[in-house]
Amino acid sequence: MGRIFKERTSVDEALELFFESFSSLSHTEEVPLEACTGRVLAEPVISGRDVPHYRRAAMDGYAVRSSDTSGASPSNPVFLQLSDCVEEGTAMWVHTGAVLPEGADAVVVVEDTVTAGNMVEIRAQVHPGKNVGQAGEDIKKENLVFKEGHLLRPCDAAVLASLGLDMAKVFRKPVVVVIPTGDELVSREKAGQVPPPGMVLETNGLMTALYVEKWGGVPRHTGIVPDRPESIKEAIEANLDADMILLSGGTSVGKRDHAPEVVESLGKLLVHGVAVSPGKPAALGVIGKTPVVCLPGYPVAGLVALYFFVRPGIRKLGSIPKVPEFVFRRRLAAKISSKIGYVNFVRVVFEGDKIRPLTGKAGVLSSVAKADGYVLVPENIEGYEEGQEVDVFLIE
Template sequence: MGRVFKERTSVNEALQLFLESFSSLRHTEELPLEACTGRVLAEPVISGRDVPHYRRAAMDGYAVRASDTSGASPANPVFLQLSDEVEEGTSIWVHTGAALPEGADAVVMVEDTFTSGDMVEIRSQVYPGKNVGQIGEDIKKEDPVFEEGHLLRPCDAAVLASLGLDRVKVFRKPVVAVIPTGDELVSRDRAGDVPPPGMVLETNGLMASLYVEKWGGIPRYTRIVPDRPESIKEAIQANLDADMILLSGGTSVGKRDHAPGVVESMGRLLVHGVGVSPGKPVALGVIDEIPVVCLPGYPVAGLVALYFFVRPGIRKLGSVPQLPETILRKRLTAKISSKIGYVNFIRVIFEGDRVRPLTGAKSGALSSVAKADGYVLVPEHIEGYEEGQEVDVFLVE
């Protein structure tokens, strides 16, 4: 490879090329409901029973025949006798969720009654079915409950449990190999020692691994690999059983930047150089049908590549549905300047109902992301935004 970027690809085009280069995983596994939250259903769920499977009281009160309450009001109450069964002129006390007694077709709320001895004063007329949960009112037998591809939440697990299920079939999580590269990196096993000048603790791999886990993947965080093509190649070969490979560092055009060239020698290099700032040196490829992302070594540039390419890549592999992102509309307290031809990732801090851009925050300053509440994406065709202008703010995950 030459020592310059072959070309600068737009973010949207780069993402499309990347996502089209691999297929979703179709491997499945069965999990207990207790472990299914955040997983994706691998098959539709059809109800095998009615929920509820019996008529039940929807309120605390008295089960009655609705016809016995005709005309009842506070000024003109109807008196019914407490009994062990419901028939003409009688009633039975019921709790919420209790089976409705035979002969009853309604429940009078306790608030609309007054009890004295074995007589109940009914102060409200009810109609058949009032305050009664009918069989199958929630879910009917043979009803479709969830479709394949549904992202399961805790409330969904409760619905599945109500159907009598204790396990569910979901798509397997993608395994993502995270391979940090760089002669300047020091293992965090030695975090207690201050590295000598020119050496830094390896933190990008940690960040990438945690985001992989957050987005639904299983990270495989490897040892640090030296800046040598043969070493990077060996690390990739050792992880070709993964579903995605992330190489952190060595993506630019310097003498020690070998990652894109190694990917190209082993498979297809789809993109090297993307119109995003920070994050231009990102490279995307595929080896043996396994997607590969080469993350820039500067921490914020690497984070941008994670957001723009790794997150959607994991979602495609795991068949995770695309959910709408939380976007806030806020006014700027100061002007934002940006590069034409690049999508600019601008970190911002909330100040009341406005946002303030973080100035002087370079791509090597990861703490600027930790300080930020969110970020603004300035499109490639816009020079920036003026103070007071309303912008879309994405939350930092």
């Protein structure tokens, strides 16, 4: 009665095996620029026009021939005739962004001028091109503006818009199906009543779906599946059109833990048992070309598996470029003890300019709710001393 984990794979090795087993999605779609934030370009963008498309004044002032201003200063001004064109000896008023008149090659800013009648007194010398924006100064026609794989930000949307585009071709978001399993689970539709003893509300599926969405996937949340291999198999088979399959619960080695064996029967079980605490029962597999993550049912362990495997998995599927990880360096307000042989996921709370580790079993989700972030203690370290400076990751 009771099986044990055949292996305990290191986090790095598990990720490597997982990443080798599936490819990024090649499907693309067109989205309006109004909805492109956070999406990933599926093709390079080459400019079809010069931006700006004309030579413009970069400041309010007078368009001139720069040679006419030679030697001008407050004590030795040059006088030019006001005109509606620019030729030798004349100047023409231009506002910022206006077309620079033919003949002009510079703008004297208004602050360096005084007008009197139809003359303007020029009190500063300007060199050719001064206060002028050349056509194509921002972006030249035929130039590469963004590479394929660029993650679009609001400022990038404005750049695309300035090229005259109204849509962007991006990679489709990965569809991630979230299958909660467990005979003990009660649907949240009945959340108003306290479930009978031995039964609990299904909440991991909600958490998982919201993280999937936050990380750039499209969650599809199925109903609760009982702890029977056939039922889990049916649920998986009904969702093989998804880009990633997440099974929540039933990942350990108990009599009611069937998720890994079902994955093995339908495809390939790559890893069962990861050297992370909490989170050890996590399993990784692939069915056809579809990656599968079995998330432990204990919520904190499930969260760890989400961070360690589902987030990078979605990034790979969706070709989402890695941004530098946000890490804070903080001193510990208390020591951390850790089990050798496991990466330890320690929840911490900010306390002034220090952090304090929180205790709490893997089943205690409220310890995460209290936490601002987490510290990872590597496999080969027994812990950290009070006062030691460590890397802190935010819980988003």
